[in-house]
Amino acid sequence: MKKGRITIKDIAKNLNISASTVSRALNNNPDISLETRRVVQEYANEHKYKPNSLALSLRNSHSNIIGVIVPELANHFFSSVLSGMETIAEDHDYHVIVCQSSEEYTKEIRNVQTLIEARVCGMLISQSKTTIKYDHFQELVDNNIPVVFFDRICTGIDSGKVVVDDYSGTFHAVDYMIQTGCKHIAFFGAAPHLEISKNRKNGYLDALRKHHMPIDEDIIRIADNKQLGYEKAMELLQSDNRPDAFMAMNDYTASGILLAAKTLKLKVPEEVSICGFSNSNISQDTDPMLTTVDQHPQKVGEEAMNLILEKVQNPDSTDKKNKIVKTSLVIRETTRPLVK
Amino acid sequence: MKKGRITIKDIAKNLNISASTVSRALNNNPDISLETRRVVQEYANEHKYKPNSLALSLRNSHSNIIGVIVPELANHFFSSVLSGMETIAEDHDYHVIVCQSSEEYTKEIRNVQTLIEARVCGMLISQSKTTIKYDHFQELVDNNIPVVFFDRICTGIDSGKVVVDDYSGTFHAVDYMIQTGCKHIAFFGAAPHLEISKNRKNGYLDALRKHHMPIDEDIIRIADNKQLGYEKAMELLQSDNRPDAFMAMNDYTASGILLAAKTLKLKVPEEVSICGFSNSNISQDTDPMLTTVDQHPQKVGEEAMNLILEKVQNPDSTDKKNKIVKTSLVIRETTRPLVK
Secondary structure (H helix, E strand, O other): OOOOOOOHHHHHHHHOOOHHHHHHHHOOOOOOOHHHHHHHHHHHHHOOOOOOHHHHHHHHHOOOEEEEEEOOOOOHHHHHHHHHHHHHHHHOOOEEEEEEOOOOHHHHHHHHHHHHHOOOOEEEEOOOOOOOOOHHHHHHHHOOOOEEEEOOOOOOOOOEEEEEOHHHHHHHHHHHHHHOOOOOEEEEEOOOOOHHHHHHHHHHHHHHHHOOOOOOHHHEEEOOOHHHHHHHHHHHHOOOOOOOEEEEOOHHHHHHHHHHHHHOOOOOOOOOEEEOOEOOHHHHOOOOOOEEEEOOHHHHHHHHHHHHHHHHHOOOOOOOOEEEEOOEEEOOOOOOOOOO | OOOOOOOHHHHHHHHOOOHHHHHHHHOOOOOOOHHHHHHHHHHHHHOOOOOOHHHHHHHHHOOOEEEEEEOOOOOHHHHHHHHHHHHHHHHOOOEEEEEEOOOOHHHHHHHHHHHHHOOOOEEEEOOOOOOOOOHHHHHHHHOOOOEEEEOOOOOOOOOEEEEEOHHHHHHHHHHHHHHOOOOOEEEEEOOOOOHHHHHHHHHHHHHHHHOOOOOOHHHEEEOOOHHHHHHHHHHHHOOOOOOOEEEEOOHHHHHHHHHHHHHOOOOOOOOOEEEOOEOOHHHHOOOOOOEEEEOOHHHHHHHHHHHHHHHHHOOOOOOOOEEEEOOEEEOOOOOOOOOO
């Protein structure tokens, strides 16, 4: 072994394992067996390995630019998150550049590469709906490039995370609609492998359970945009199994459901209650205006930027902080008043 | 003078003028006197100056990343333009990173610096509403970093441009409302120093002139967002000088006008006609749905990306191409039917 500071490659060579395994073991990644982690960490300690040398060199050679990857910039939630990020970044003299994955896994991989090429000092990522492999994210962690996930987090990666309290946001919204007298509430969700889909659906299910209401799989559908919201609501509202309320994945879906109800001349909220999710700009443009769950996107962005700057500025810290941003129900015109 | 290729600095030193003046003179910038341009160009020719050496070196040391600066990502027009840009970029194996200026001049200057730091090979810029000095743009041109302006163009800079046909978009919309019987049409515009404001207002004025209708300065207002649209419409609709139609700067403003009309229980379009601009996502969420001018943002983005890639790939070319993207009127429910 050459003299001077020991590297991950040296450890890998000497222990006859891959550099990636060494890096993960040093990061205490649960994918690596406890035994391997112990061997690697002991070896690193003995040889005074400094885990942050690469991060430091990256930080110094790089920039004060934070790269952000979002699934879709046209989505009001993400553009509001971005505003929150920029507010905090400016306070600390950091700058923000953005890429969008357009919900495509392969484009997301290119986004990561582009941001590395653009010499960002850290990344904030909300993953695309079609991403099911995480090698491109793991590579960042393995190379000690600070990364924090927000909203659509990647649970498979050992990193900081900022999430919206999707579970209780949906729980309270559905609980509220039940209290206003709704008896047959449909749920329009997104791709089931996403954490936010699972959490929102669980909030919906638990609210039904709390009130001892039956769970009807027939009115639980995948619909996460306006077109799908319209189509699936048209179908259900004309069926024998007609819901009297809808809990939607987002406001776009809710606006599609509203359009279906209006097309079928059903009274909203008397015959059909609708609750969106996001409190996006369109929620006040529909007539009636949408009841929705505010995710406080500014706050999500601020928390995520705070976490990443903390990581960038303290590369030695092994903290993997998670933040949960509370939601609040915004009651407008597509839900009935509370029954006293 | 040292041997080898002559640089802008050498020319500047030998002619005893600034490097920036040399650069502008070589670019035939009209800010530089004809005499100076002639002297510089002759000197450069004599000494076999290669104007593209910096661009070439930037291009080679840089990347295949195109940087985009937009005023506001939450604006549906800009996020759609971006999609058009990305489609073309992907076809040519280029990547896109984005910064937003949030309509702030100082942030726009930082955006330019950040994108240079991120080693982009060219920039696509739509300027902020508050930008009235162009030194930060001129610096790009002086350093031969390819730049193309789109939508909110900077006429003070010698560069490629892609604009929407704002003049005829507004002209045809107002002409249409006059043909439906509207007699007193208000115009809600944006900051008058912006080219798009001037062009849209001129389209409005010329449509009135075509029909020999009087121009009433009292109903020509600055209002370019929902809140201002609502406030100024509330004021005018309750005044003695009540308009029977509104031509709005964008759909957000139009949605504010619509809210005011509904608040005052005025029938839309019978008593008040409203036309937006952009054909953004909200235009189909309002009830009634907005008549609006489609700017074909995808097309704007595609044309802008085509122009910048042409410049990046042919740094020797001195072409300063301009493209005009035609608009089309989308007639929905906030305007009356045509009088036969």
